[in-house]
Amino acid sequence: MKIASIYEPIEQDLTVVEENLKKFTTANLPWMEEPLEHVLDSGGKRIRPALTLLAGKFHNYNLEQLIPIATAIELFHTATLIHDDAVDGSSMRRGKPTVNSRWGDGIAVLLGDYLFSNSAYIFYVVGNLRVMKLFSQTLITISGGQLRQLFSAYDWRQSRQEYYEQIGSKTASLFSASTETGAVLSEAPEEAVEALQTYGHDLGMAFQIVDDILDFIGDEVEMGKPVGSDLLEGTLTLPAILLMENYPQDNPVRELFQKRGDREQVQRIIDMVRNSPIVDECYRIAADFSSQACRAMEGLPDNACRRSLIDLAHYLIERRK
Amino acid sequence: MKIASIYEPIEQDLTVVEENLKKFTTANLPWMEEPLEHVLDSGGKRIRPALTLLAGKFHNYNLEQLIPIATAIELFHTATLIHDDAVDGSSMRRGKPTVNSRWGDGIAVLLGDYLFSNSAYIFYVVGNLRVMKLFSQTLITISGGQLRQLFSAYDWRQSRQEYYEQIGSKTASLFSASTETGAVLSEAPEEAVEALQTYGHDLGMAFQIVDDILDFIGDEVEMGKPVGSDLLEGTLTLPAILLMENYPQDNPVRELFQKRGDREQVQRIIDMVRNSPIVDECYRIAADFSSQACRAMEGLPDNACRRSLIDLAHYLIERRK
Numbered sequence: 001m002k003i004a005s006i007y008e009p010i011e012q013d014l015t016v017v018e019e020n021l022k023k024f025t026t027a028n029l030p031w032m033e034e035p036l037e038h039v040l041d042s043g044g045k046r047i048r049p050a051l052t053l054l055a056g057k058f059h060n061y062n063l064e065q066l067i068p069i070a071t072a073i074e075l076f077h078t079a080t081l082i083h084d085d086a087v088d089g090s091s092m093r094r095g096k097p098t099v100n101s102r103w104g105d106g107i108a109v110l111l112g113d114y115l116f117s118n119s120a121y122i123f124y125v126v127g128n129l130r131v132m133k134l135f136s137q138t139l140i141t142i143s144g145g146q147l148r149q150l151f152s153a154y155d156w157r158q159s160r161q162e163y164y165e166q167i168g169s170k171t172a173s174l175f176s177a178s179t180e181t182g183a184v185l186s187e188a189p190e191e192a193v194e195a196l197q198t199y200g201h202d203l204g205m206a207f208q209i210v211d212d213i214l215d216f217i218g219d220e221v222e223m224g225k226p227v228g229s230d231l232l233e234g235t236l237t238l239p240a241i242l243l244m245e246n247y248p249q250d251n252p253v254r255e256l257f258q259k260r261g262d263r264e265q266v267q268r269i270i271d272m273v274r275n276s277p278i279v280d281e282c283y284r285i286a287a288d289f290s291s292q293a294c295r296a297m298e299g300l301p302d303n304a305c306r307r308s309l310i311d312l313a314h315y316l317i318e319r320r321k
Numbered sequence: 322m323k324i325a326s327i328y329e330p331i332e333q334d335l336t337v338v339e340e341n342l343k344k345f346t347t348a349n350l351p352w353m354e355e356p357l358e359h360v361l362d363s364g365g366k367r368i369r370p371a372l373t374l375l376a377g378k379f380h381n382y383n384l385e386q387l388i389p390i391a392t393a394i395e396l397f398h399t400a401t402l403i404h405d406d407a408v409d410g411s412s413m414r415r416g417k418p419t420v421n422s423r424w425g426d427g428i429a430v431l432l433g434d435y436l437f438s439n440s441a442y443i444f445y446v447v448g449n450l451r452v453m454k455l456f457s458q459t460l461i462t463i464s465g466g467q468l469r470q471l472f473s474a475y476d477w478r479q480s481r482q483e484y485y486e487q488i489g490s491k492t493a494s495l496f497s498a499s500t501e502t503g504a505v506l507s508e509a510p511e512e513a514v515e516a517l518q519t520y521g522h523d524l525g526m527a528f529q530i531v532d533d534i535l536d537f538i539g540d541e542v543e544m545g546k547p548v549g550s551d552l553l554e555g556t557l558t559l560p561a562i563l564l565m566e567n568y569p570q571d572n573p574v575r576e577l578f579q580k581r582g583d584r585e586q587v588q589r590i591i592d593m594v595r596n597s598p599i600v601d602e603c604y605r606i607a608a609d610f611s612s613q614a615c616r617a618m619e620g621l622p623d624n625a626c627r628r629s630l631i632d633l634a635h636y637l638i639e640r641r642k
Contacts, residue, residue, distance in 0.1 A: 086426070114464040
């Protein structure tokens with residue numbers, strides 16, 4: 001299944017969001033155009049704005065508010081990516097150099113701030129207080145979670161539960177804010193808002209687990225970034241946690257983190273994971289979150305948007321990049 | 322004159338803001354307490370929250386809104402400082418190591434985001450749309466201006482006018498947002514809002530010019546940071562621009578910027594500025610902005626707050642750190 005056919009019910013409207021992002025690129029000062037184009041014309045899947053539009057189409061499909069907000073959400077998401085890459089010192093994303101590697105950390109920090117504030121301005125213009133609250137809270141959650149991850153880097157004593165909390169704050173929070181916002185702006189009844197918010201959250205969990213699996217088994221060319229980055233940065237993800245659960249006494253991740261090992265050691269851990277049932281187990285967990293996401297929508301009308309959201313849940317756990 | 326006596330009309334209320342900042346430090350997760358205390362218990366002058374309170378006391382002194390907003394403004398300002406220091410690679414601020422030098426750039430980026438989002442959340446809680454708009458615009462202005470400064474680093478062909486625009490966006494925008502917010506929340510008539518906003522803007526201009534002078538002539542111990550940082554980072558400030566105006570043919574700043582010179586060359590430029598009438602000329606320009614700031618308030622009632630704002634304008638251009 002292709003993402004384009006999943007997005008079919010909102011295809012035209014997502015195109016308008018895309019055009020808005022292009023307009024934003026050129027509406028700013030000329031010297032900012034190149035870095036803005038670099039980050040906004042990135043070939044990303046635009047999952048979050050698509051979630052907002054799809055979630056917004058169950059009730060009063062209020063495009064006047066949904067389109068600017070979906071645009072703001074993509075600006076917001078892009079800002080978090082730029083800051084993340086600077087924090088992690090990542091050099092590649094989606095096959096292109098990151099802002100920090102191309103223009104330096106300083107530009108990355110400020111460009112992220114610039115995008116955050118522009119998204120905040122759009123939230124203000126739309127003027128829905130609940131949405132404003134949601135996004136200030138979401139950034140508190142994301143940056144707080146990332147801070148915690150950074151403070152606990154190279155700590156090998158992290159449980160599955162802590163991992164779920166971590167990806168809940170770093171990824172699922174923005175997925176759920178995206179669907180919740182769509183529902184709120186379409187004046188959905190509170191049960192529907194909750195259902196779509198839960199769907200978004202669980203989808204985000206599944207999405208991040210697959211992301212973390214791909215950091216072990218993905219194809220570097222297809223992903224456009226090196227594998228093993230999480231381990232190298234001292235970040236414990238689900239495959240590594242399951243590996244440690246399987247080798248409680250003598251586990252290679254502990255050694256890697258304690259001795260700040262090198263790429264060779266990372267490769268050995270990757271090979272161990274690849275040659276074990278851990279990958280399947282992680283996919284099973286991701287699939288559980290994905291099914292849970294779909295089940296949350298059981299009370300919603302069985303329309304094209306619900307089918308798209310269900311297809312998206314399947315697509316995201318089958319993706320290879 | 323001491324800052325405490327200038328703040329006298331709002332002394333108690335500023336103490337509550339200070340207590341709020343302390344509460345914020347401990348209300349978060351335990352591992353975040355140390356860096357938060359480091360940045361929020363910094364011995365700063367709390368000029369921006371003081372401006373909000375003083376500007377808010379001319380009309381309906383609405384402490385229920387003014388105190389959280391003044392707190393949010395200090396969090397917002399602290400976030401900009403943390404990001405600035407990371408962008409500039411500064412190692413000292415107010416006699417203490419910066420967040421980036423003590424905990425690394427990653428923590429600095431995320432802690433700044435965390436403070437920005439917490440201030441945004443407070444703006445949402447207070448719920449005044451005009452204030453929300455103002456602060457999203459202010460961050461657009463600040464980060465956009467800083468981006469421009471970074472993109473034009475080491476460019477010696479910058480005019481006085483460009484310098485004024487630069488400090489207008491990086492400093493005066495937040496000063497004017499602070500006074501405007503106080504006036505708006507106290508439901509001041511539009512002329513009074515404008516007068517206080519203009520006062521804030523011009524005060525910010527004077528403040529930044531003095532800051533830039535101190536980077537040439539200040540005492541490193543008193544300031545708690547090294548002199549000459551602007552030149553070393555390729556940032557052109559008023560003293561350097563006046564030096565270039567005085568030596569259009571053979572000027573040392575151009576040479577420094579073109580050859581990316583060292584600290585010794587910076588010291589030579591500092592000595593040239595110190596031994597010339599340039600410092601006096603810069604102080605005269607700062608004093609002009611400061612007087613202009615005070616004149617903007619001529620139509621406002623001659624009360625203790627107006628006298629404090631006038632005293633503050635004098636204090637800030639006479640300060641030595």
